[in-house]
Amino acid sequence: MVFTDSMGSAHRAVDPSMHSGQAFSLSVCRALQEWFEVDDLCCITFIYVSSALWWDIHGEAHRYVTELKVRVGRRKTDNSIDTLRSQAVHSVLDSWSSTFKDPTYRGSEFLELQQPDGRPLQPLYLNGGPWLSCFGHSITEFARVCPCITGHTPIGAYYHRFKINEPHGCTCGAALQSRQHLLFRCHDRYSVHYPRFLGDIASFMKYNPTVFGFNRDPSGVR
Template sequence: MAAPPLPSHHHRCFDWFANPNAAIVAVDASQPVIAPGQPGRAATAAAVIQRGHARIRVHKSRWVVGNVSVPDAELSAVSTGILQALLLDDIDEINILTDSSTAIDRILDCSPHLGQQYSLAACDALEPWLEANPDHIIRIYYTPSDRRWGYLPIHAEAHELVCGLQVPGNVGGGKMTIDKFKKQADASALKAWTDQFESPSYHGHNFLVLGTLDARSLSSHGSSLHSPPFLCGSLKTPEIPKTPMRLLRFP
């Protein structure tokens, strides 16, 4: 009995191995799930590269992405895998294997999104390579890890490689976002401003001190970006004289 024909994607995989100038790049990312109360772990990524025909592994690497989401780490993995494949000599075909559909959607999208820097890096590197020869091509394949692609052990190798890298992350478990960076910058500016203007050596005699209606001086507060420049001091609001006043009329 003849064996059933292989699916079309199997044929394409074997085409990779028939091309000696093809780079097969398997990438993966991970962020270990930690029990509540335990220190967090940074997201990590890995890439394993083989050349077609001889199926020789020519490169493997893993790295720390940081306190980011798993989709961002996957995007870092795909982008770095592309950059590393382009460093190989005489490569005319790049085949990326990833189990992240989000990374596939975003890797060639340069519009604003989380992890945009990885998309920009990949596009910037691919543009001259694709323009250099019309035969150059890149393919990105969605390879779910639960499918157990036995004929592609390179993907399992990338998964084992990334899972072997455990790095402590932000103990607070939070992700560093643009909003967090902005808040930290505001807090730093506020502290520096407050320290400077509350220093007696900086006050001098030309500074005015604003007071409240109940004779208390206003405390220094606000940021250099949004709030008015209130200065702190010890002067009190002068008392209003309580003597009666007459209205004078002039002819």
């Protein structure tokens, strides 16, 4: 009979499948297997005892068990599935970061922005990455932000680059309506400074609610 204040830990202790404490669980299972094989009547009953009851013998056992430190492997956690997963994730992120520096991978017109600490903004898998976590709440805003950041936005410079029969100039009179012009230099748009952070882009989109969007349906689209 095993008295425990954590049925989750008890279940984990006899669970041989992959998890962070698998090495400990396998040791427990190996010891129990020998004991079970001695007699068919051998069985274990787990009984939950809340630690809030302050059962003195239970408290004493708890103190004894938590003082016992068992090391598995050469280092403390070098063979746990959590460590292996973490190493795999870091390896993928490193590779993703270095690939992202290549303009042929991310796109030659990709808008470079910074993290709050000044380092270049990097792709991450958490919360969809920095771009989606900042703008993903609004499909209409993201529909303007995404083309702006990737450089595939319906503006004069894009029409010029892809030889599309649309005006290349800006409504303010500038000869070429580039992204940089719209973000910082256009007299018809409101901007304070050239955007360095995602928050700057968010402010710009807020004060200029139609820029970088289609102002009419492209021909053939209804």
